[in-house]
Amino acid sequence: MTVDDPTTAQGDQEGPHPTQALDDTVHQRVRLGILTIAREADRVDFGFLKKQLAVTDGNLSRHLKVLEDSGLITVEKGYAGRRPRTWVTLTREGAQALDAELRALRALVQRLEAPRRGT
Secondary structure: OOOOOHHHOHHHOOOOOHHHHOOHHHHOHHHHHHHHHHHOOOOEEHHHHHHHHOOOHHHHHHHHHHHHHOOOEEEEEEEEOOEEEEEEEEOHHHHHHHHHHHHHHHHHHHHHHOOOOOO
16 A cells, blocks of 8 residues: 555545544643543542643643633632642533544544455
8 A cells, every 4th residue: 555546545444534533622642631531530630630641730731721711621729728729620522522532543543453455
């Protein structure tokens, strides 16, 4: 198979390539991490996310803002005792976006694992 010969495309798959279903907002590594970690809990603490994703405060804050502006998470600020805390919760839209991203990734993996014609 060659890239410049569309007539020999793997399996002559119909429809768009699975990568077209990837959502740029969700697919970014840190944002995907935030959504998947938030999916595992009712709500997740900023400090926990920062440690798990190995990012700086500013970097994590920026990614949280993108996800919040997109309606995929809610961010709640409050206190635990006297300490200020920030909690992140996945919204229904966020769960749906994560599910769609996982479906697209599964389709991509299945396409790559499918036997090639003529081999």
